[in-house]
Amino acid sequence: MLLFYNALLLFFYADIIRSETIYQRRRLNKKERCHMSGIMSVKEVSIRWNISERRVAYLCSQGRIAGVQKKGRMWMIPADAEKPSDNRMKPGISPEKIRPSGLPLPVGISDYRLASTEYYYIDKTMMIRDFIDERPMVSLFTRPRRFGKTLNMDMLRTFFEKTEENTSVYFRDKKIWACGKKYREYQGKYPVIFITFKDIKFNTWEETFDAIKDVFSKETHRHSELRTSDRCDEYDKKIFDRLLSGEVNEVELSAALLNLSRMLHRHYGIAPIIIIDEYDIPIQQGYMRGYYDKVILFMRNLFSGGLKDNKHLSFGFLTGILCVAKESIFSGLNNLTINSVLDNKYSSYFGFTSEEVKEMAEYYGASDKYGEICEWYDGYRFGKTDIFNPWSVINYFNNECEPRAFWQSTGSNDIIGEIISQANAEIYERLTSLVNGETFITYIDTGVIYPQIKNNPSTIYSFLLVAGYLKVVRATTSFNGDFMCEVALPNKEISFVYHKEILQQLDNLIPQSTAVSIQEAVFSGNNRKLKTLIQTLLTQSVSSFDTAGENFYHGFMLGLCALLGEYFVSSNRESGDGRYDIQLKPVKKNLPGILIELKAEKNCPEEKLKKLSQTALQQIDDKRYDTEMRTEGIATIYKYGVAFSGKHVEISVG
Secondary structure, eight states: OHHHHHHHHHHHTHHHHHHHHHHHHHHOOHHHHTTOTTEEOHHHHHHHHTSOHHHHHHHHHTTOSTTOEEETTEEEEETTOOOOOOTTOOTTOOGGGSOOSOOOOOTTOOOHHHHHHHSOOOOOTHHHHHHHHHOOSEEEEEOOTTSSHHHHHHHHHHHHBOOSSOGGGGTTTSGGGGGOHHHHTTTTOBOEEEEEOTTOOOSSHHHHHHHHHHHHHHHHHHTGGGTTOTTSOHHHHHHHHHHHHTOOOHHHHHTHHHHHHHHHHHHHSSOOEEEEESTTHHHHHHHHHTOHHHHHHHHHHHHHHHHSSOTTOSEEEEEESOOOGGGTTTTTOTTEEEEOTTOSTTTTSSSBOHHHHHHHHHHTTOGGGHHHHHHHHOOEEETTEEEBOHHHHHHHHHTTTOOOOGGGGGOOOHHHHHHHHTOOHHHHHHHHHHHTTOOEEEEEOTTOOTTHHHHOGGGHHHHHHHTTSOEEEEEEEOTTSOEEEEEEOOSHHHHHHIIIIIGGGGGGTSOHHHHHHHHHHHHHTOHHHHHHHHHHHHHHHOSOOTTOOHHHHHHHHHHHHHTTOSEEEEESOEETTEEOSEEEEESSTTSOEEEEEEEEOTTOOHHHHHHHHHHHHHHHHHTTTTHHHHHTTOOOEEEEEEEEETTEEEEEEO
């Protein structure tokens, strides 16, 4: 099978390799050519050692092949070189779980030059073609975290930026280069201002302001040629020195984009491109930490100077999770084009498409895993394009094709906790329905802003969508340009993330001591104690249960279960002869499994409520809900039948 994959790869890359070889040979002078005897190419070594060409290139780059030399972009490998041992084998790991030979996976790599040469890189350079064809003045791309925004922005910087290095070498084997001279003429043409706010996460405005000063200081230092430029006057150079030293006040810093772009325009004779990555991170922090108005005012002035009516600007690119245009942060910016998760333009360039994932799976010898990858990491829909979570797919292959909720470890949106804390019974019920595999129709505002959270809790669905916690099944444009959307959870990973980052926000409402007491009651089977604790929470945590249905209580119990830890929480899945309400499968098999069946009835008398809880408990046995855990070798399983009516609860234990 491995030979088959290698054969396919050799066929696929034959033309590229042939062209590259001809190109490199032309660069060799007569003296160099005379030394070619006893030298093998990457292609020849790949065939001899029965590994991929990418793997050979990687071994060369790591210095693991004795005597290897690099001429231009071509590796020259001694004919008598020995194949290095495969150090990737781990103790206790069977050979079938080892990734096939190939380039390393770009986990956490956002440097385009590095990603495109030393790692497995999925070519997104056609984004450049689409931009050149359309030529919007300022483009804003909003996507969830870890969907390739920073890498794409660095790709744009590398392509367009005018530098002493010939950066065309990073694109000659990419799709954009094959598009023709029209597009290649843009390569290396512009000076570029590149700003990223992705690490601006501080508790005060003073700390945030100092961090932004540091970001601009580093970018100013990157353009040190301006200090000695004979095209910049003394006034420009004073501004340059103040930005470089960080000795600027708020007014001066808010004009940094305008001033730097003016100096670069004068020096190079061509207006620069401005790229701002993760522009909304400081804004989110400002809302969470109480300096929202200050950061909004600063950003408004910064962008107004740098992006609005700036004659020293060729193009502008921004990325973020939210579009906060309603805050007038882009006030009067009539040249702004917004590309959200609901827009078709550029929809395939952030995240992986199905074809890209299939090729990746084939390259790593895991084509048979495609179905599992779809189940866990597919399901997003940007515009009309189906998209996989790129961070999770990469980590899946890097984790020997064992599925996990990788996305949740990338840092949560703190704003979700703020939203959940203000959710009402209807919102809890809807969120729970999503975990149960249901969909619902809701209004989506892609320009949602943070203050709306307190004024309109229903904006939670807009936040969840743009942040990557929901997908659009079907969308209809409303009369004002916003959307009515049918929404659902994208995939299995998000179900886990839902419990971790959304339902677990109940921890903010439940004292730690209470959470510990609940765990003790569950594991000891103390029915009376558990009943008292839950009833107290129902009374104290939520204002009204008069209209609450079973879905609400389902969500409430899921939240409690999320606090237990050491368990995989699942809901409404088939086991035995039906679908259980809640299952807690232990991470370690020496812990007990837990099954919970829920019933709810309005205005239910105490005796009837007890019988309802007994009915729920009996259903667990009748439907054999413990089948899944028994099959996996979990010997001890606690069973709970829980019945609710308003703020009253009855629990039967089996």
